[in-house]
Amino acid sequence: MSGELQHYDLPFWKKYIFSQDHKVIGIQYGITALIFLFFGFLLMLLMRWQLAYPGQPLPVIGKWFGEANMPDGVMLPEFYNQLGAMHGTIMVFLGVVPLAVGAFGNYLVPLQIGAPDMAFPKLNMASFWVYFVGGVIMLVSFFVPGGAANSGWTSYPPLANIATTGQTYWLLGMVFLITSSLLGSVNTITTIFQLRAPGLSFFRLPFFVWGQLIAAFLLLLAFPPLEAAGVMQLMDRVFHTSFFMPTGLMISGQPLDISGGGSVLLWQHLFWFLAHPEVYVLILPAMGIVTEIITNNSRKPLNGHKLMIYSVIFLGFMSFIVWAHHMFLTGMGTAISTFFQATTMIISIPSVIILSYLFITLWGGSIRFNTPMLFALAFLPMFGIGGLTGLPLGLSTSDIHLHDTYYVIAHFHYVVAPGTIFALFAGIYYWFPKATGRRMNELLGKIHFWPSFIFMNVIFMPMFIQGLAGVSRRLYDGGASYDFAQGVLHLNKISTHGAWGLAIVQIPFIINFVWSIFKGQKVESDNPWEATTLEWAAPNCPPHGNFLKPVKAYRGPYEYSVPGAKKDFSPQFEEHT
Amino acid sequence: MDFTKFFPLPVVASAHGHEVDLVIYLIHALMFVLFLGWGFFFIFTLIRFRKGKNPKASYTGVKNHISSYVEVGVALFEAMILIGLSIPFWSKQVNAFPTRTDTMEVRIVAEQFAWNVHYPGPDKKFGKADPKFYDKQSNPLALDRQDPNGKDDVVTINQLYLPIGNPVIIHLTSRDVIHCFSVPAMRVKQDILPGMSIPLWFTPTKRGKYEIACAQLCGIGHYRMKGYLTVESQEEFDSWLAQQISANAESGGDDDFWN
Numbered sequence: 134m135s136g137e138l139q140h141y142d143l144p145f146w147k148k149y150i151f152s153q154d155h156k157v158i159g160i161q162y163g164i165t166a167l168i169f170l171f172f173g174f175l176l177m178l179l180m181r182w183q184l185a186y187p188g189q190p191l192p193v194i195g196k197w198f199g200e201a202n203m204p205d206g207v208m209l210p211e212f213y214n215q216l217g218a219m220h221g222t223i224m225v226f227l228g229v230v231p232l233a234v235g236a237f238g239n240y241l242v243p244l245q246i247g248a249p250d251m252a253f254p255k256l257n258m259a260s261f262w263v264y265f266v267g268g269v270i271m272l273v274s275f276f277v278p279g280g281a282a283n284s285g286w287t288s289y290p291p292l293a294n295i296a297t298t299g300q301t302y303w304l305l306g307m308v309f310l311i312t313s314s315l316l317g318s319v320n321t322i323t324t325i326f327q328l329r330a331p332g333l334s335f336f337r338l339p340f341f342v343w344g345q346l347i348a349a350f351l352l353l354l355a356f357p358p359l360e361a362a363g364v365m366q367l368m369d370r371v372f373h374t375s376f377f378m379p380t381g382l383m384i385s386g387q388p389l390d391i392s393g394g395g396s397v398l399l400w401q402h403l404f405w406f407l408a409h410p411e412v413y414v415l416i417l418p419a420m421g422i423v424t425e426i427i428t429n430n431s432r433k434p435l436n437g438h439k440l441m442i443y444s445v446i447f448l449g450f451m452s453f454i455v456w457a458h459h460m461f462l463t464g465m466g467t468a469i470s471t472f473f474q475a476t477t478m479i480i481s482i483p484s485v486i487i488l489s490y491l492f493i494t495l496w497g498g499s500i501r502f503n504t505p506m507l508f509a510l511a512f513l514p515m516f517g518i519g520g521l522t523g524l525p526l527g528l529s530t531s532d533i534h535l536h537d538t539y540y541v542i543a544h545f546h547y548v549v550a551p552g553t554i555f556a557l558f559a560g561i562y563y564w565f566p567k568a569t570g571r572r573m574n575e576l577l578g579k580i581h582f583w584p585s586f587i588f589m590n591v592i593f594m595p596m597f598i599q600g601l602a603g604v605s606r607r608l609y610d611g612g613a614s615y616d617f618a619q620g621v622l623h624l625n626k627i628s629t630h631g632a633w634g635l636a637i638v639q640i641p642f643i644i645n646f647v648w649s650i651f652k653g654q655k656v657e658s659d660n661p662w663e664a665t666t667l668e669w670a671a672p673n674c675p676p677h678g679n680f681l682k683p684v685k686a687y688r689g690p691y692e693y694s695v696p697g698a699k700k701d702f703s704p705q706f707e708e709h710t
Numbered sequence: 711m712d713f714t715k716f717f718p719l720p721v722v723a724s725a726h727g728h729e730v731d732l733v734i735y736l737i738h739a740l741m742f743v744l745f746l747g748w749g750f751f752f753i754f755t756l757i758r759f760r761k762g763k764n765p766k767a768s769y770t771g772v773k774n775h776i777s778s779y780v781e782v783g784v785a786l787f788e789a790m791i792l793i794g795l796s797i798p799f800w801s802k803q804v805n806a807f808p809t810r811t812d813t814m815e816v817r818i819v820a821e822q823f824a825w826n827v828h829y830p831g832p833d834k835k836f837g838k839a840d841p842k843f844y845d846k847q848s849n850p851l852a853l854d855r856q857d858p859n860g861k862d863d864v865v866t867i868n869q870l871y872l873p874i875g876n877p878v879i880i881h882l883t884s885r886d887v888i889h890c891f892s893v894p895a896m897r898v899k900q901d902i903l904p905g906m907s908i909p910l911w912f913t914p915t916k917r918g919k920y921e922i923a924c925a926q927l928c929g930i931g932h933y934r935m936k937g938y939l940t941v942e943s944q945e946e947f948d949s950w951l952a953q954q955i956s957a958n959a960e961s962g963g964d965d966d967f968w969n
């Protein structure tokens with residue numbers, strides 16, 4: 134790597150555009166993913182208008198979307214379905230995963246393990262650019278005839294097979310996104326196995342690195358089946374094969390000219406074989422971030438550190454054998470449903486253990502409530518709600534009533550929105566000084582946190598009630614045409630107003646983020662939070678190659694308040710404390 | 711205080727509905743207890759161990775094993791619901807179909823965006839269907855009216871009539887995309903997969919008119935793919951059926967179009 138260090142005067146485009154430095158790539162991922170998150174959020178705001186005010190013209194901006202989507206500002210169901218499918222796809226595959234894994238993973242894993250870079254810097258660059266192309270394809274798909282994909286982020290055939298051209302773009306885009314994740318996961322795994330600093334045994338790895346390692350394994354092993362399935366659906370659409378098309382289909386009364394003989398369930402199995410582990414890809418990096426911040430700001434070692442590591446390994450393994458709990462209602466018999474119910478109940482145990490230890494770690498601490506800590510603390514009960522409400526969906530009996538209702542929407546949004554997204558915000562506030570040498574403003578941070586916390590609950594809590602009342606998801610009118618939904622329809626307005634509120638209180642974040650890059654308060658120390666892990670041994674805005682002198686790990690990652698030590702933190706990289 | 715009052719569940723109108731609700735109540739009870747327990751611990755800890763109150767953190771923290779007991783408790787409770795309720799329920803409701811002689815059988819063919827209901831009539835035999843007889847308006851199920859079994863068959867669209875108290879088996883098929891047959895009041899929901907015929911059964915126990923919803927995204931009309939289930943007395947049902955059959959015979963036997 135010392136050879137690498139000499140190429141200091143790279144031309145601009147090599148340094149910032151086609152960079153091979155994991156930190157630059159991490160930031161590229163981060164900015165791109167934040168923009169996509171924002172875009173996915175805007176799509177959802179449009180949907181929320183239609184759900185709260187079905188059939189009413191959207192004032193002022195409604196007309197901008199064209200006659201094909203919103204004639205006179207009134208949304209058509211065609212457009213609603215596009216928005217739904219693309220909100221889900223963009224949030225998951227272009228927003229949260231690239232931010233959690235591509236940005237945080239890329240930026241922090243080498244620093245936290247004391248490595249000069251990722252194991253394969255060129256591959257790393259390739260994975261970002263492949264992701265970028267996938268994102269562009271998804272965006273372009275809004276402008277093809279018939280608009281973007283409209284069969285849900287799950288793209289179940291036959292509906293997806295007979296959908297408009299946008300679905301073909303969706304599949305192509307997914308092939309790029311999956312390829313990008315596969316390249317990235319190979320890189321992360323190799324890096325963690327090969328490039329750890331001397332003394333950094335697996336049990337001394339920060340929990341964040343563990344989260345990234347397990348997430349990388351999940352991506353590596355779960356994505357290939359979906360990539361295969363995506364190519365098969367592409368064949369069905371473009372070359373008229375019938376992998377997912379059974380014999381005898383009639384669309385609007387016309388027999389479909391296909392050979393038939395395929396299976397619609399095959400897609401669901403292949404899809405959920407990825408998409409369930411994918412949920413853990415969304416959550417493990419978040420747990421990692423939260424663990425770092427909670428230990429740091431309670432000035433305490435992590436309780437049950439080893440047990441947490443065993444739990445996360447077990448969780449990763451189990452996440453491969455629960456997928457069919459998304460398919461209880463496809464006509465599943467008792468034997469299979471018993472298996473998937475049992476695995477689902479079992480996987481709840483390590484999640485409960487991890488969450489419990491994060492709570493317990495706070496006991497006896499000396500807790501500081503700065504902005505990153507507030508977001509990290511809020512993650513715990515929010516993820517708790519998301520996780521617990523998975524239980525009734527994992528029991529096939531209660532799933533009969535709750536399947537495909539707003540209860541499901543509320544459940545997984547508690548996991549990913551006030552859960553993962555809060556953890557990601559926490560991480561941005563926490564590592565901002567390392568990346569920029571400046572702090573984000575605390576006051577603006579708190580103005581960002583408190584209303585966000587309230588609005589998230591205003592948005593999603595009512596959806597549990599609607600779901601229990603039986604309102605289906607993916608309804609263009611939010612349930613307005615059903616009598617049994619009338620009693621809970623007014624909640625649609627509450628959710629929507631909450632979403633507006635949430636949008637508004639992101640403004641302080643955006644201002645804070647941009648302003649602090651240039652004008653934020655400079656930090657004097659390389660270790661402003663008085664933390665213990667290796668990334669704080671590197672100078673702020675670490676140069677290409679990361680560390681100025683070789684690093685070594687002398688102890689575990691969370692040695693805070695060690696009795697007899699001079700300071701209340703004993704960094705991994707200091708021999709004597 | 712009745713815990714179940716907090717749940718905005720729809721009325722239950724089927725024999726097994728309460729069993730579904732029981733699982734919902736029990737698992738939510740576990741969730742509430744856990745959440746409140748964690749919540750109290752969390753808030754107490756944040757206040758008690760804030761920096762101002764506790765300037766020096768403890769290196770060891772919690773030494774007892776209460777959390778392990780909690781985890782074992784959670785696991786046991788989950789196992790109880792799973793083994794005691796959910797698995798037996800599934801094997802009864804999904805694998806063991808009623809054999810009583812008064813069991814009704816109905817076929818439903820879903821399509822974008824309607825429910826075609828097919829009654830076998832008094833002979834309890836479904837008439838044959840063949841795509842060549844298909845006509846969107848007059849014969850949406852493509853029934854062969856010459857088939858003796860089909861003479862007394864009745865077809866309705868978006869209207870399902872059932873007598874109260876009899877078990878009913880519904881054979882669900884789709885001719886285009888995946889739909890999902892959902893009647894919240896009956897606590898039944900079943901995906902309908904093209905290429906497969908999936909049976910479902912329940913016993914309606916309350917008279918009334920209930921909504922049938924499609925619960926799986928099936929295209930632009932998904933939100934309005936709505937039907938009605940009317941549960942009435944056996945006599946009312948029988949006279950309705952007889953009326954339909956005679957109307958069929960009068961109109962030459964090929965037309966019964968309810969909307």
Ligand code: HEM
Binds near residue numbers: 229415
């Ligand atoms: C914080 C703001 C968010 C709000 C208010 C929101 C709102 C919604 C709503 C209302 C729906 C249901 C639409 C329907 O059923 O018709 C939905 C669907 C969905 N959302 Fe979100 N969402 C948010 C963030 C996220 C995030 C961060 C993710 C993922 C990481 C996400 C992933 C999804 C997915 C996968 C679907 C299902 C799409 C489908 O039906 O195919 N959402 N969201």
Ligand SMILES: [Cu+2]
Binds near residue numbers: 821932
């Ligand atoms: Cu449908």
Ligand SMILES: [Cu+2]
Binds near residue numbers: 924932
């Ligand atoms: Cu539907």
